[in-house]
Amino acid sequence: MASSCRALYISEILAEISWQLEDDRKSLSHLARCCKAFSDPALDVLWRRMSLFSPFIPLLPPNVLTLWVECQFSAESLAGFQCPPIHEWKAFDAYARRVRILYSGASHFLAGVTTIRADFNVFPLLRSMSMQLQETIQPGIRLFPETLQTLEISGPAYINCKDSCIQTALAHAARDAPFLKHLHVEDYGYNSDRLDTQPLHFKHLRSLQISAFISSNVLKSLCYILSQSPVIELKIELPPTSCIWNAPYTLFPHLESLxxxxxxxxxxxxxxxxxxxxxxxxxxxxxxxxxxxxxxxxxxxxxxxxxxxxxxxxxxxxxxxxxxxxxxxxxxxxxxxxxxxxxxxxxxxxxxxxxxxxxxxxxxxxxxxxxxxxxxxxxxxxx
Structure with a gap:
């Protein structure tokens, strides 16, 4: 029995035990409370994949939590807000750095926290993110961490939004997430006829999926924006319109799978x-x-x-x-x-x-x- 207990002093074994419980969040939670040695490996697995922001809300600094409760997380409300000192973010950051996969749903919470913390990466070790934009991303914030490799992004759910949220978000991703490999863009049904963004150079982008488009002109513009990246795998949904594709520019010169x-x-x-x-x-x-x-x-x-x-x-x-x-x-x-x-x-x-x-x-x-x-x-x- 003593030798069996000594095996638990090996961090790799503790980590493996936690991974075996990946789908049993209740047991992981109990394990994290068991003792200090078990806590970190269990929490790493428990917080690795997050589908909601709600667990992070109680971890916010008091002043920021008040803004959230009072529904004042808009860009206008946060314009003059003073970011709390770093020590007040200690609990939030301790858990945020464990997250590797984030299914954030609406971007409102993340954009708000990122706006408050300016150019600070809220989830510094994130690998994969899925989100629906609700408003245009402000120029000065860093919504996407440098470590991001997979991004699934969609526009607002309401059809009459005229702001080009996705083209702004893609420009941010090209600037802040240089190692992005997989990109999925969907539900881009704005009233705008085209995008005005110049080609974006994702140096490591290999896989691209574009789906649920309504405007042929917008789709052409998006392909133009992304065609200079080294995409080798493309999945695309073409709108059922009579508009025949005729692009005057180079489209996806490195493609191997279509x-x-x-x-x-x-x-x-x-x-x-x-x-x-x-x-x-x-x-x-x-x-x-x-x-x-x-x-x-x-x-x-x-x-x-x-x-x-x-x-x-x-x-x-x-x-x-x-x-x-x-x-x-x-x-x-x-x-x-x-x-x-x-x-x-x-x-x-x-x-x-x-x-x-x-x-x-x-x-x-x-x-x-x-x-x-x-x-x-x-x-x-x-x-």
Whole structure:
């Protein structure tokens, strides 16, 4: 028994015990209160992932807590507020530095505390953040810590907001979070026609997801803003409008993986404007809007002409469209357009097809897998 107890003097063992209890917050809480030796490892795990700001509210300095209780956390109310001395933030900082993942929801609390503390990083060791902006970030504050690697950010939930909150937030992130690798931007439905921000250089940005956009012009502007970063993986949702993409500037020259949600016509237009000719994985998912056979044919030709020597994985999903009636016939027309082009995809190893039909691809007479140079796997589903 004595030797077993001595094992608990090893900090790595205490840390491992705490990690094993990661999903049992009640036990972690008990462990943190057990003794001083157990406290730090348990608290590190307990506070590592936070989804609410409420646990931090009682830790605020008295004057700041009063502002919060009186709902005076707006930028205007905080303009002349004197930040409490550092010793009054001791309890807050002791827990804030343990946080690595923050699902903050609305940004109101964080923006308020950051405004009070000026250029101080509130969560100095944060790795991942998810937040919804409610108002434009003030120029002088540091909302994003230098350690941030993953950011998921969305605009206000109300559609009539005219302030470009996200473009300001992205400019802050480019300035203050130089090691950002993964960025997800969504719900950007403002009334503005475009963004005015110049290209932002995220030197380490590799993965980008853009979703739920309403304005095509805003989406184009955002792509322009982020295209100078070394993005190799892009997931994008194109709005179902008649506006055909035509960008006069270079789009994502380093791209290797591309996933598009939109109509075949818009997907074809977007691919035409992508600068990279080395895409290895391509997914096109049609979920709404028209999907005409002619549009699909142009999409296939563009894919083959542009990525014939690089593409290794191709996934195409064409949903049932209100403008199409004979779905079985349309599926055959789509395969008629696609299959003759397959031999030109020199390195394609995987093909996934989802078409609006009850027809099985094995029944289709034009399938000659032996004539497709590198194909190893083929899947077919009827939508």
């Amino acid at each position: 996933e598009i949600h939109g109509t075949p016509a818009l997907a074809e237009a977007f691919i035409t404007n992508v600068s990279s000719a080395c895409v290895r994985s391509l997914t096109v998912t049609h979920t709404r809007g028209p999907a005409r056979t002619a549009d699909c044919s142009r999409l296939f030709s563009t894919i083959v002409n542009k990525y014939g020597t690089s593409l290794q994985s191709l996934s195409l999903t064409i949903s049932r469209s209100p403008v199409l009636h004979n779905h079985d016939g349309v599926a055959h027309d789509i395969m008629d357009a696609l299959f003759p082009l397959m031999p030109r995809l020199e390195h394609l190893e995987e093909l996934h097809l989802s078409l609006p039909s009850a027809t099985q691809v094995d029944d289709y007479p034009a399938v000659e897998v032996s004539g497709w140079p590198a194909l190893k796997r083929m899947e077919f589903m009827a939508t």
